[in-house]
Amino acid sequence: GKDPKIIEPLVPVDLVVDHSVQVDFAGSEDAMDKNLDMEFTRNRERYQFLKWGMQAFDTFKVVPPGIGIVHQVNLEYLACGVLSDADDIHYPDTLVGTDSHTTMINGLGIVGWGVGGIEAEAGMLGQPVYFLTPDVVGVCLEGTLREGVTATDLALTVTEILREAKVVGKFVEFYGEGARQLPLTDRATIANMAPEYGATMGFFPIDAETVNYLRATGRDEVHCATYENYYRAQGLFGIPAKGEIDYSMNLTLDLGTIRPSVAGPRRPQDRIEVPNLGGKFAELFSQPVDEGGFGRDGSELAGVSADVPVQNNGTESLGHGDVVIAAITSCTNTSNPSVMLAAGLLAKRAVERGLKLAPLVKASLAPGSRVVSDYLEKTGLQPYLDQLGFNLVGYGCTTCIGNSGPLDGEVEKAILDN
Template identity: 55%
Template sequence: MLLENLLRGEDGAFVKRADVEALARWNVAAPSEKEVAYRPARVLLQDFTGVPCVVDLAAMRDAITALGGDAQRINPLQPVDLVIDHSVQADEYGTPQAFLENVSFEFERNQERYRFLRWGQSAFRNFSVVPPGTGICHQVNLEYLARVVFVGDGNVAYPDSLVGTDSHTTMVNGLGVFGWGVGGIEAEAAMLGQPLSMLVPDVVGFKLTGKLPAGATATDLVLTVTEMLRKKKVVGKFVEYYGTGLSGLPLADRATIANMAPEYGATMGFFPVDEETLKYLRLTGRSAEQIALVEAYTKAQGLFRTDATPDPVYSDTLELDLSTVEPSIAGPRRPQDRIPLRQSKELFATHLGEVLAKAGSAAGKAEIHAAKEVSAPTELAESAVATVTAEQEADGVEVEYNGQTFRLRNGAVVIAAITSCTNTSNPSVMLGAGLLARKAAAKGLKAKPWVKSTLSPGSRVVTDYYEKADLMKDLEAVGFYLAGYGCMTCIGNSGPLPDPIAAAVEKGKLVVSAVLSGNRNFEGRVNPHTRFNYLASPMLVVAYALAGRMDIDLEREPLGVGAQGPVFLRDVWPTPQEIQDTILQAVKGEMFARQYANVFEGDEQWRALDVPTGDTYAWDPNSTYVANPPYFEGMTMAPKGVAPIAGARCLAMLGDSITTDHISPAGNISAASPAGKWLIAHGVKTREFNSYGARRGHHEVMMRGTFANIRLRNELVPGTEGGWTTTEPGGDAVSIYDAAMQYQQQGTPLVIVAGKEYGTGSSRDWAAKGTVLLGVRAVIAESFERIHRSNLVGMGVLPLEFTNGESRTSHGLTGFETYEIVGLDDTLTPRKRLTVKATAPDGSVKSFEVLARIDTPEELSYFKHGGILPYVLRSLVKRA
């Protein structure tokens, strides 16, 4: 598919004949150093990352006008679809009116952003917006937008391909669509006709055989696959699934596996087109003509898989017998940390012990001992286990809430969310959750009173088939009412915990948990009060809501006591046949056709918005949501070239697995934070703060929230958590933003020093934009995650990698040195080795080699222009 893309795109400039020939002669056994230029057929945006993309396009229209060009030259050249899915928040839950109230809150908070997007929809060609309340971009893409085979200019058919401003764009790989997530910066370049430069990737084949056993779900499978591929180290590689196991793997299960490619580190996780693909296209209401085209084209091109298809040859392979998959969860902090369900109680006690041991209190040590005692493997009868659990309930903090009194303790599940396209796109696990709820309700169980339980599907089709199967009333009976259609809890929009619950957590310094059917569970992401966060199937989300705690052995301890006595998970777990029968009865193609018939129209609130007009946007200087960013200030037609870095100071020294959640502003805005103080100074009341994600269109808010994650640990200020740093050894802790501004006033360039896997996680362009606006010129790390490295280059920040297994610790760096990058000038070439000189306060110097992770000539051009957007802008002016 990549070869076809090059062949069709050969232009003698970005794609030369030699590039096509080199890829055609690709040696799978040897890593390639060859770069190629890939042009996607279309671009997918979600609103958190999409708003800043549209802001940048609007700013480019102003900038091109200032340089003497035509504003109308700034238009997407490829079809762009933006789906508003990240803004709705789970403020209300557990009531019939929760959905309507959350939608009302969403429009109240986001009217200004939505008006701006409506302006963009009318001002830019090739730009469509799917209004709020429709679903999640990846599920909408899978169920409606994806073509599988695209028809372009001249009625030419070719493979559907895309890039998206969300790392889980890979979900559509399950449908045989070629594409992956990129940062907003790269997406903007793709919109404007720039090819994406990439090294020819290694392709790892993942062979699937056998069939899933009874009791195992697609979620259990994807957690197993994620664990295996993380261990295989597939960062920057393509993964392609093959083998006879595919024939028995429904498309929805494939999409679940493809969705989590960012979690296992791959660029994408691709499934070939086969009969199951055609079956899914029919189910989701695609036209007969489109389905016939997909079948004819893929068979003619040799892209159609059958069981008789020989195994392809790959750079490397691994294999999984599906029959070995067992029920699992993942956590408490990373999606690749799979926990077999049978060991979940024991491992929870271990993880709790580690946290409490760090607290160092006598009470904490006693609780560790008690937790380990209860979690040790034992042959105790179920009644005895229940007795021990009841004795433990004497600890904790007493809470009065909704007319009930209970004790909240370590291990309590305070959030249980059926959320995220990863699983809500899959009728098997969604209907399984409904059937489990039906059986639990019949036995008299419901969610514990301290659990915030929410249902937020990624498509309106889900509630259609829930209604058809008569399961909505059962989900509501156990506490799961519809909260909204969107990402919600999966991206941190879990909303606040009820005040009495939050107060108890803070008073007792309790370690409480969230359980969600999502794809990310990084620290500080889901909710500021949940230190532990676990990924689980929708069925297990319901089960943990009923139990209300993580310190439970679901095989041997009851979920609760019903009308007829203790109720165990095995009593309410639906059989595979029950699930399959319900799918056949409830999931109908006309549901998809009906829900997507008028997908771009929106509801009355959307249509009633007062929309600005004009080719350029009339920026409101008083806006706290949308502002003209400073990226093009003082820009001239001639680029400044590569500027040296000398006399630089370290803004933060960080450890391993620093995620874009740690770097990019996300979640709630604290009134005490630099961003909160700025909003208050501009007349915004605390209750109107909204989230960082909703304010991504305003650089003043976002740069103040960069590196402000509540769980960030900066080694310059040991013993602290949050966005703190200091400018001298043992100095007072100040906010990272304030320190950065102090350095800027002094004209001091900055660096970040970090460990392995820097930039893991979502494809957040603000992780790079905020970094550059704080004055950071380079990031020195042991390794980088793919998208964030590319985004840093795209914003003119230099990624530097330690070599020969060296690190900040092996060199004894403290972070209080003065840094110089030797050899950084206009002779810079891709992947050039440079020298860093770190001069300590006592005058001693440590020198070490680093690799400049500017990987291709195109990336070097972007870097020399100060970033990809100035490069594109200058190119458009020259072509005028």
């Protein structure tokens, strides 16, 4: 019965509900609507409370489920880059978020990282965030990415290199001509992975590309001009060239050496280049668990399989290493148009060649924002994804955080039995 204004947040707070929606339904045109209906039914009391909070506080806003993943929504919509107070004094935008991948905003030149819930609540109520002055590791990027190599491949390689360099608790800043020519969405992909390479931040300084991104994502022209003029006046505009900054430690990476890769089966820094994937899986299958393997008998790899009933259509064989979940999701990947358009083009080629989804695979498409759906529709690629079974299931983290929903009962039984 007390006045909620006594705990009014002293800084702007945005609560983006992205960790809740689950893929209970997939492979149909109405999958997203069904998943959202299930979400609101399952968590009705939670949303009633959040609605009260929006009405009670002036500085608290809620982005409901079905809109996107917080880091992508922040990048495309929420982040300002520069702020001002009532006296028209301008200062840099900063951020703490209750998710480790908050660092994605470092790609936009904004200082921010993930914190625990109590620390975030203290910040909301005006308490400072304390941290020791960190070492700053400079990573000089040289050259350009080869055709067919994505920002995700680059991020996995950066993760592998920086894990070896032991950057835990340090700030990482990317600089050099290679960094300068990267599109902002590629920078955001690399910054997003800072928790995986262990750094507090993976920072890209502000430059013309940053201003262009703000403009392209609908920030008004007056704000974009203020943003650029402020950072120029502060001497903080532009990505440094090699030798301009004295970093605590320097590393160099030639972008031309990056190859298509996937994350390791247990840790993302255990990067595997795509041509080596089959052989590496066979090697890891019998490798001890404490050495990163699966600790199984090597003879089981080809020798153990199960015949799984497929609805009204006989059986399909399921063995070790077979894929049962194929999800296009995550803030790391779906925030990058080049990666998502590549997925759409691959789907188009697959449909044109008569390929179909394997019967035992649960497929889903859960982008980080509705912007992705807009350009997949405008380019005519969404229908091809739909034909393969990658229908839209929602906008949120879904499979990336384990919210992949149930497998077919027969598939689940075959896995548990073997």
